Amino acid sequence: MSDIHSTVSIQDPNSTTTVPANAVGQSPVTHEQQVAMTVAIAFLGLWCAIGNIVTILAITTRRYMRTKTNVFILSLAISDLLSGLIASPLWLYRRTWGFNPWELGQFACKLYWVIDETTSYCTAMHIASFAIWRFILVRWPHRMGTTKIRTITIWVCTIWVISIIFGGFVYSLFYESVEKPQDGGVYSHWPMCSIKFVDDGIAKFKMYYTFSSTMFMLFPMAILFVMSMLIVKELFFNKTFKSELRKIKEKKAVAQLAMIAASFMIGYIPMTSYMMWTIRVSNKDKSLDYWMGVAAYFCLRFSECMNPVAYNVSSNKMRKASKEVLALVWTCCGKRAPVSQTPSRVSHSTPNEAGLYVGSTIITNGTKSYGNGPK
Structure with missing residues (x-):
């Protein structure tokens, strides 16, 4: 690998220009920008960790929170926590100091993509499943009593298995840590830890990404949209008599779904759009490609931070349980009063x-x- 201070010649249609190697192979951001990105990711990571840990503890340690609906929320919180604690630091290194060279080895490179893609597909399918469950409760509320929590648990475990296989394992086969040639291809401005460009790696990835993103990202989004429309229809156009208590519960349930869905859209529409663009467009502007990827990822991390907020804003029980967990942590970590x-x-x-x-x-x-x- 060439030294970052050496020079290389790049041939363009008009002239041959000698430029520093770091202009083509290194991260296109300054040290100050790298530090600023580190601070921002650290803040979002801390927010994500605290919010989702509190959510997990609120559901697992409070008996009244162990409901069928909260099985989905618990699993979604675990997915967001894994992404925030493992994928985010590796993404930060990949986009800054590890842009080129990547010095953490092949395992860390593949681990980043396994966690990132697994949790992305898991989140998308959770949101779609949550929408289906909310529609069932609004349309056929008596099903709540007949459906066992074991059934919901199996449902959620199936989502994880599918995500690990199609989002984690398969995606790991497409990625490696290798220096990319600066020949103007779609991969020229990518970090070292990226899609394989040899043996038609880009073409194979395009085919699989088209299939997987349609099945596990776009299809869940379509399900979310359809379920939301059906729920609106049930709430506002169904003339069946409903008690006031049931109407209040349904409105709170829909509000929770709407907030989680909005958070999901904020995070995953920009990232999916960026991926579709960057793997198909050649001769991109390096700075544009870089900052579009950064912006998309910040949207993704922000959405994971907003999920715990949505859980608490839309549920009185979740707020109560979260306060109890925080009070318990404060009691355990705070100084005990001295015994007389x-x-x-x-x-x-x-x-x-x-x-x-x-x-x-x-x-x-x-x-x-x-x-x-x-x-």
Whole structure:
């Protein structure tokens, strides 16, 4: 690999120009811009981690939160957390200091794409499944009682298996860490950890990406749109009598779905559009390609941060559970009040006043006790 301060010759139709190697092979951003991106990604990563960890703890530690609907939310929070904790740092390195050269090895390169694509497909299918579930509850509310939580769990596990196979394993076969030739191809401005360009790698990736993005991204978006329209129809055009309590619950459920769907669109429409553009257009402007990819990824990370906000804004129970979790964490991490060394005394206790002890004085500082003992 050439030194970053060496020069190379690039032939264009009009002239031969000698330029620094880092103009063609290195990240097209300055050190200050790299630091700014690091701060921004670190902030979003911290926000994503805290929000989704609180969501996971709120659902798993509070019995009243273990509902069928929250199985979807729990799984979605796990997906967002994996993406924020693993994919985001690797993406940052890939787009900044690891643009060229990538020094973390092939395993880290493939791990980034496995986590990133798995969680992307998982999120898309979760949103579509959540929309279907919300429509079922609005259209046939009696199904809530007959559907077992085990059925929902199997549903969610199936989503993960499909995502790992088609989004993780298969995608890992298309990516590697190798220096890209600067010949004006679609890959010329990509980082080292990108799609393989040998053995028709780009053409094969285009074919698979067209199939997979249609099946696991565009199709779920279409399902989300159709389910949303059907829900609106049920809420506003169905003349069947409904109690006021049921109407309130349905409106809250739809509000939650709308916020999660909006967050999903904010994150995944820009990223899908960028991927379709960058793998098909040759002779792109390097700076434009770079910053479009960065902007799309920031939209993706922002959407993952907004999901926990949507859960809490649209659900009173989620807010209550989240507050309880935060209070518990604060209690566990905060300083405990010092225990007084002066024993307090209770004379002539009775069972109604001081438990099971009766009779003479009791020292209640936890060290010794005197009296007639338990009765």
